Amino acid sequence: MARAAVPSKSRGRVALVDGRVLRASRLRVARREQILLAARRVFARRGFHATRVADLLDATGIARGTFYLYFDGKRAIFAALLDDVLVRLRAPIHAVDVRPGAVPPRVQLQNMVRSILGAIVADRDLAFILLREAPHAEPECAARVEQFYADILAMITSALAHGCALGFLRACDLATTAACLLGSVKEVVDRRILAAPVASGLDLDALTEQLLEFSLTGLLQSASLRR
Amino acid sequence: MARAAVPSKSRGRVALVDGRVLRASRLRVARREQILLAARRVFARRGFHATRVADLLDATGIARGTFYLYFDGKRAIFAALLDDVLVRLRAPIHAVDVRPGAVPPRVQLQNMVRSILGAIVADRDLAFILLREAPHAEPECAARVEQFYADILAMITSALAHGCALGFLRACDLATTAACLLGSVKEVVDRRILAAPVASGLDLDALTEQLLEFSLTGLLQSASLRR
Amino acid sequence: MARAAVPSKSRGRVALVDGRVLRASRLRVARREQILLAARRVFARRGFHATRVADLLDATGIARGTFYLYFDGKRAIFAALLDDVLVRLRAPIHAVDVRPGAVPPRVQLQNMVRSILGAIVADRDLAFILLREAPHAEPECAARVEQFYADILAMITSALAHGCALGFLRACDLATTAACLLGSVKEVVDRRILAAPVASGLDLDALTEQLLEFSLTGLLQSASLRR
Amino acid sequence: MARAAVPSKSRGRVALVDGRVLRASRLRVARREQILLAARRVFARRGFHATRVADLLDATGIARGTFYLYFDGKRAIFAALLDDVLVRLRAPIHAVDVRPGAVPPRVQLQNMVRSILGAIVADRDLAFILLREAPHAEPECAARVEQFYADILAMITSALAHGCALGFLRACDLATTAACLLGSVKEVVDRRILAAPVASGLDLDALTEQLLEFSLTGLLQSASLRR
DNA sequence: AATGAATGAGTTTTCATTCAT
DNA sequence: TATGAATGAAAACTCATTCAT
Structure with missing residues (x-):
C-alpha cells in the first residue's frame, strides 16, 4: 500500500513534485504505523474477536474510511x-x-x-x-x-x-x-x-x-x- | 436448568404422576447430555467463535427453541x-x-x-x-x-x-x-x-x-x- | 426455500404433526408471497438501484432478519x-x-x-x-x-x-x-x-x-x- | 463550470495576461473534453451504477480533486x-x-x-x-x-x-x-x-x-x- | 416440551465528496 | 490548478435470542 519514496536530486519543477511525493509517501507510512501501533494495543487488550473496527478507529482517532484506506479490514x-x-x-x-x-x-x-x-x-x-x-x-x-x-x-x-x-x-x-x-x-x-x-x-x-x-x-x- | 428428579414414596395416583415425572426427568437429563455431546464435537472442530447456534442444532437435530430450553445460550x-x-x-x-x-x-x-x-x-x-x-x-x-x-x-x-x-x-x-x-x-x-x-x-x-x-x-x- | 407441503391422511400423533407441518409450510409459502408482492410494487416504483432492503421491509412490515430468512438478499x-x-x-x-x-x-x-x-x-x-x-x-x-x-x-x-x-x-x-x-x-x-x-x-x-x-x-x- | 475565454483587445501587460488567460482557458476546455471522452467510454462499458468515480479517474489519469474541479460529481x-x-x-x-x-x-x-x-x-x-x-x-x-x-x-x-x-x-x-x-x-x-x-x-x-x-x-x- | 418463524441490534464495508496542502 | 488523503453517511448482512403455537 505504502508506495516507495522516490528520492530525487533534480531541480525545478520535478524536484518540487518529487519533494511532494516524498513527503506524501512519508506521511502515508507514518499514518500506517500510527494505525498499526494503536491497533496493536487494542488487539492485545481486548483480543481479536472482541475488537471491533470501531475500537481501532477510536484508538487512532481516524475515520472509518481512512482505516479502509490503509488496510483491507480487521483481518x-x-x-x-x-x-x-x-x-x-x-x-x-x-x-x-x-x-x-x-x-x-x-x-x-x-x-x-x-x-x-x-x-x-x-x-x-x-x-x-x-x-x-x-x-x-x-x-x-x-x-x-x-x-x-x-x-x-x-x-x-x-x-x-x-x-x-x-x-x-x-x-x-x-x-x-x-x-x-x-x-x-x-x-x-x-x-x-x-x-x-x-x-x-x-x-x-x-x-x-x-x-x-x-x-x-x-x-x-x-x-x-x-x- | 435441569430439574432434579423428585423421588417419591407415595402411592396410587400420585405415584403414577411421580413415575411420569421421574421418566420425564430422565429424558430431560438424557437429552441434555445428547446436546452436550454433540456441542462438544462441534466446538472442538470449529472453535467457539466460528460455531453458530445453528451448527449445534444441526449436530443435535433439535429445534432452536428446544436448545434454549436446555441451555441459556451459546455461552x-x-x-x-x-x-x-x-x-x-x-x-x-x-x-x-x-x-x-x-x-x-x-x-x-x-x-x-x-x-x-x-x-x-x-x-x-x-x-x-x-x-x-x-x-x-x-x-x-x-x-x-x-x-x-x-x-x-x-x-x-x-x-x-x-x-x-x-x-x-x-x-x-x-x-x-x-x-x-x-x-x-x-x-x-x-x-x-x-x-x-x-x-x-x-x-x-x-x-x-x-x-x-x-x-x-x-x-x-x-x-x-x-x- | 419453501418446503413442499406434506399432505397426510393418517391420524393421531402423526396427523397432528403433519397438520402442523402442513400449516407451517403454508404459512411459509404465504409469507414468501407476501414479501414478493410487496417487493414487486417497490421495485416497480423505485427501480432496482434506488430500492433499499429497508424499503422492502417497510413495504412488507417485516423485520430485517425475517427478510433474509426468505431471500438471500436484494438480488x-x-x-x-x-x-x-x-x-x-x-x-x-x-x-x-x-x-x-x-x-x-x-x-x-x-x-x-x-x-x-x-x-x-x-x-x-x-x-x-x-x-x-x-x-x-x-x-x-x-x-x-x-x-x-x-x-x-x-x-x-x-x-x-x-x-x-x-x-x-x-x-x-x-x-x-x-x-x-x-x-x-x-x-x-x-x-x-x-x-x-x-x-x-x-x-x-x-x-x-x-x-x-x-x-x-x-x-x-x-x-x-x-x- | 468552464469559464468562457475572455477575448481582449488591450495591449502590453494586459494583453500578456489575456494571452495567459486565454491559454489557460483553452487548456481547461481541453482537459474537460479529455475527461468527458474517457468517462463516456467507462459509462458505456460498465454502466452508470457500476461506474465508480475511481473508474473515471483511472481512465483519465487525473486526481480525485481535479475531477471535482471540472465536474460537480458523477451525476x-x-x-x-x-x-x-x-x-x-x-x-x-x-x-x-x-x-x-x-x-x-x-x-x-x-x-x-x-x-x-x-x-x-x-x-x-x-x-x-x-x-x-x-x-x-x-x-x-x-x-x-x-x-x-x-x-x-x-x-x-x-x-x-x-x-x-x-x-x-x-x-x-x-x-x-x-x-x-x-x-x-x-x-x-x-x-x-x-x-x-x-x-x-x-x-x-x-x-x-x-x-x-x-x-x-x-x-x-x-x-x-x-x- | 418442542418447534421454528420472527426479531433487530450489531458490525462490516463502500464510495461519493470535501479540503488542506 | 492539481493533488490525494480524509471523511462519514449509507447500506447490506449475520446471528443470538425470543415467543407464539
Missing part, C-alpha cells in the same frame, strides 16, 4: 501485526554452532533465549498477539502461527539430534522433548513476562537462567539424580 | 462443557505424599501425569476446548481456565517448595519453574496428543516417561552435567 | 420476481401453426399478442421489472432478460423465414425485421400500457389491432403503396 | 454526456417537407433515419448511454431522456397526422403507431448496431432501408395484402 491489519511479530521473533533464532572454537553452546543458547525474551519485553503487545490471539483469530493467522512454531520445533529437533549424536545430550524422544522445550518457553513468557505487571522489575537474565537450568539439568538434586 | 453450553473438562482434569491432580512408607514420589508423579494424559485421550474434544478454545472464548470462561491453571500452579509450586525443603530438588525460582512444568505438559498434550492423527498409536506411558525425564533430569548427559 | 428477491415474469410472458408465446385447416395465422398472431398484452396488464409491476429494471439491475439478471429476448427473436425469425418461404411475407432481412417487431411491441407496452394512468380505459384489442396492422401492412395507403 | 458528468448525445441526435431530426417541389418524403425520411444511425455509429458509447444507461441512471436523467423521446414522438405523431390528412398514409391510432415507429428504431439500433461486434461490416443504408420498408409497407406480400 488484514491483524495479519500485518502478526507479520511484524513473526519477523521480530524469528530474527534471534538460529542454529547452535558446535564447531571447535565457537562460543560454548550453553552461552549461545543463553544469548538466544535472552534475545527472544528481550524482543518480547520490548513489545509485549505483539507478544500477546502471537501467543494469545493469533492462534484463534482466523484460520489463516492460525496457520501462519502454526508454521512459525513448526519451524522452531524443527530447529529444536535438529539441535537435539545433534546434541545427542555429539554425546552432549542424553537420548530422548526428539519430538516430545522439543515440545517440552517450546512449551516451557511459551508458558514462562506468558506467565512471567506477559502476565507480570508492567512496573514489576523483570529480570530477564534470571528468567533465562531458570529456563536453561530447568531444561538442561532438570529438577532433581545431583545427588538424588539416579532415582 | 452457557460452552461453559457447561468447560465445567465438565475442568472437573475431569482436576480429579487426578493431588498433592504428592512424601510420608515415609508412601508410594515413591516419582511413581506418584508418574501415575498422576499418566492419569491426566489418559483423561485427555479419553476425551480429546474436551481437551481441545480447554486448551485451545476456552482461553479466548469469553471473559468468564477465560477467567475460569485461568483459575484452573492458577490452582495447578499453586500445587506445583507447593510441591516444588516441599521437594527443595526435603532436599530432593535443587533450588530454583518456584514460579518460573512451575511455569516450565505446566508449559511442558500443555505443549506435549497439544502437539503429541491433540495434534496427532486419531489412528496413530499413542503411547501415553512413553509420553509420561519423556515428560518426567525431561523435568527431573534435564537434557544433559550426566557426564556433561557440570558445564 | 435474490429481484431474481425471483424476474423468474416470475419471464415464466408468465413466455407462456403465451408459441410458434404459428400454418398447416392447412389451422386457425388463420393472423388470428393466431392476434391471439398471441393479445395474450401477452393481457398478461402484462394483469401485472404491470412485473412488466415494469422486466422492461425497465431487469436489463440494468445486475449482470445476471440482464443476462436472463437477454436470453429471454433472444429466444423470442429466434421464434420471430423462424416465423418470418417460414412466412417468406410460404410466400405470405415479402423478402426482408430477418434479424433486422425481427428487431423491428420486438421493438414495436416493447415500446407499445411501455408507452401505451405501462405509462398509461391505471384508471384509463385500456383497450387491449385496439392496441393489438394497431400492432398487427402496423407490422403487417405498414403505414402507406394501399394506393400509394408503390412509391 | 453531473453523466448529465453532461447525456446532453451531448441528446444534442447530436436531435440535430438530424426535423419535420418532413411536403410542399410541392420538395424532396420526396420517402427520401427525406431515408436521409433522416440514415443521419440518425450515422450519428449513433459515430459514437456508439454515447448511444449506449442514451439507450441503455440514462433511463435508469438518475431521476433527472431519466426525465431528460423521457422529454427527448416525448419530443420525437410528438414530431412523429404530427408527421403521421399530416400524412393521413394528405392521404399518403392510412388511418391509424397516432400514439400507438408512433410508439411502434420509435420502438422499431430503438431496437434496431440496440440489436443491429450497438450489439454488433465493432468489426462487423455495418451497412447503415441497408438498415435504413429495412426500417423504412418495414414501417411503410409492412411484412405482407402485396398479393396477400388483404387478409
Whole structure:
C-alpha cells in the first residue's frame, strides 16, 4: 500500500513534485504505523474477536474510511501485526554452532533465549498477539502461527539430534522433548513476562537462567539424580 | 436448568404422576447430555467463535427453541462443557505424599501425569476446548481456565517448595519453574496428543516417561552435567 | 426455500404433526408471497438501484432478519420476481401453426399478442421489472432478460423465414425485421400500457389491432403503396 | 463550470495576461473534453451504477480533486454526456417537407433515419448511454431522456397526422403507431448496431432501408395484402 | 416440551465528496 | 490548478435470542 519514496536530486519543477511525493509517501507510512501501533494495543487488550473496527478507529482517532484506506479490514491489519511479530521473533533464532572454537553452546543458547525474551519485553503487545490471539483469530493467522512454531520445533529437533549424536545430550524422544522445550518457553513468557505487571522489575537474565537450568539439568538434586 | 428428579414414596395416583415425572426427568437429563455431546464435537472442530447456534442444532437435530430450553445460550453450553473438562482434569491432580512408607514420589508423579494424559485421550474434544478454545472464548470462561491453571500452579509450586525443603530438588525460582512444568505438559498434550492423527498409536506411558525425564533430569548427559 | 407441503391422511400423533407441518409450510409459502408482492410494487416504483432492503421491509412490515430468512438478499428477491415474469410472458408465446385447416395465422398472431398484452396488464409491476429494471439491475439478471429476448427473436425469425418461404411475407432481412417487431411491441407496452394512468380505459384489442396492422401492412395507403 | 475565454483587445501587460488567460482557458476546455471522452467510454462499458468515480479517474489519469474541479460529481458528468448525445441526435431530426417541389418524403425520411444511425455509429458509447444507461441512471436523467423521446414522438405523431390528412398514409391510432415507429428504431439500433461486434461490416443504408420498408409497407406480400 | 418463524441490534464495508496542502 | 488523503453517511448482512403455537 505504502508506495516507495522516490528520492530525487533534480531541480525545478520535478524536484518540487518529487519533494511532494516524498513527503506524501512519508506521511502515508507514518499514518500506517500510527494505525498499526494503536491497533496493536487494542488487539492485545481486548483480543481479536472482541475488537471491533470501531475500537481501532477510536484508538487512532481516524475515520472509518481512512482505516479502509490503509488496510483491507480487521483481518488484514491483524495479519500485518502478526507479520511484524513473526519477523521480530524469528530474527534471534538460529542454529547452535558446535564447531571447535565457537562460543560454548550453553552461552549461545543463553544469548538466544535472552534475545527472544528481550524482543518480547520490548513489545509485549505483539507478544500477546502471537501467543494469545493469533492462534484463534482466523484460520489463516492460525496457520501462519502454526508454521512459525513448526519451524522452531524443527530447529529444536535438529539441535537435539545433534546434541545427542555429539554425546552432549542424553537420548530422548526428539519430538516430545522439543515440545517440552517450546512449551516451557511459551508458558514462562506468558506467565512471567506477559502476565507480570508492567512496573514489576523483570529480570530477564534470571528468567533465562531458570529456563536453561530447568531444561538442561532438570529438577532433581545431583545427588538424588539416579532415582 | 435441569430439574432434579423428585423421588417419591407415595402411592396410587400420585405415584403414577411421580413415575411420569421421574421418566420425564430422565429424558430431560438424557437429552441434555445428547446436546452436550454433540456441542462438544462441534466446538472442538470449529472453535467457539466460528460455531453458530445453528451448527449445534444441526449436530443435535433439535429445534432452536428446544436448545434454549436446555441451555441459556451459546455461552452457557460452552461453559457447561468447560465445567465438565475442568472437573475431569482436576480429579487426578493431588498433592504428592512424601510420608515415609508412601508410594515413591516419582511413581506418584508418574501415575498422576499418566492419569491426566489418559483423561485427555479419553476425551480429546474436551481437551481441545480447554486448551485451545476456552482461553479466548469469553471473559468468564477465560477467567475460569485461568483459575484452573492458577490452582495447578499453586500445587506445583507447593510441591516444588516441599521437594527443595526435603532436599530432593535443587533450588530454583518456584514460579518460573512451575511455569516450565505446566508449559511442558500443555505443549506435549497439544502437539503429541491433540495434534496427532486419531489412528496413530499413542503411547501415553512413553509420553509420561519423556515428560518426567525431561523435568527431573534435564537434557544433559550426566557426564556433561557440570558445564 | 419453501418446503413442499406434506399432505397426510393418517391420524393421531402423526396427523397432528403433519397438520402442523402442513400449516407451517403454508404459512411459509404465504409469507414468501407476501414479501414478493410487496417487493414487486417497490421495485416497480423505485427501480432496482434506488430500492433499499429497508424499503422492502417497510413495504412488507417485516423485520430485517425475517427478510433474509426468505431471500438471500436484494438480488435474490429481484431474481425471483424476474423468474416470475419471464415464466408468465413466455407462456403465451408459441410458434404459428400454418398447416392447412389451422386457425388463420393472423388470428393466431392476434391471439398471441393479445395474450401477452393481457398478461402484462394483469401485472404491470412485473412488466415494469422486466422492461425497465431487469436489463440494468445486475449482470445476471440482464443476462436472463437477454436470453429471454433472444429466444423470442429466434421464434420471430423462424416465423418470418417460414412466412417468406410460404410466400405470405415479402423478402426482408430477418434479424433486422425481427428487431423491428420486438421493438414495436416493447415500446407499445411501455408507452401505451405501462405509462398509461391505471384508471384509463385500456383497450387491449385496439392496441393489438394497431400492432398487427402496423407490422403487417405498414403505414402507406394501399394506393400509394408503390412509391 | 468552464469559464468562457475572455477575448481582449488591450495591449502590453494586459494583453500578456489575456494571452495567459486565454491559454489557460483553452487548456481547461481541453482537459474537460479529455475527461468527458474517457468517462463516456467507462459509462458505456460498465454502466452508470457500476461506474465508480475511481473508474473515471483511472481512465483519465487525473486526481480525485481535479475531477471535482471540472465536474460537480458523477451525476453531473453523466448529465453532461447525456446532453451531448441528446444534442447530436436531435440535430438530424426535423419535420418532413411536403410542399410541392420538395424532396420526396420517402427520401427525406431515408436521409433522416440514415443521419440518425450515422450519428449513433459515430459514437456508439454515447448511444449506449442514451439507450441503455440514462433511463435508469438518475431521476433527472431519466426525465431528460423521457422529454427527448416525448419530443420525437410528438414530431412523429404530427408527421403521421399530416400524412393521413394528405392521404399518403392510412388511418391509424397516432400514439400507438408512433410508439411502434420509435420502438422499431430503438431496437434496431440496440440489436443491429450497438450489439454488433465493432468489426462487423455495418451497412447503415441497408438498415435504413429495412426500417423504412418495414414501417411503410409492412411484412405482407402485396398479393396477400388483404387478409 | 418442542418447534421454528420472527426479531433487530450489531458490525462490516463502500464510495461519493470535501479540503488542506 | 492539481493533488490525494480524509471523511462519514449509507447500506447490506449475520446471528443470538425470543415467543407464539
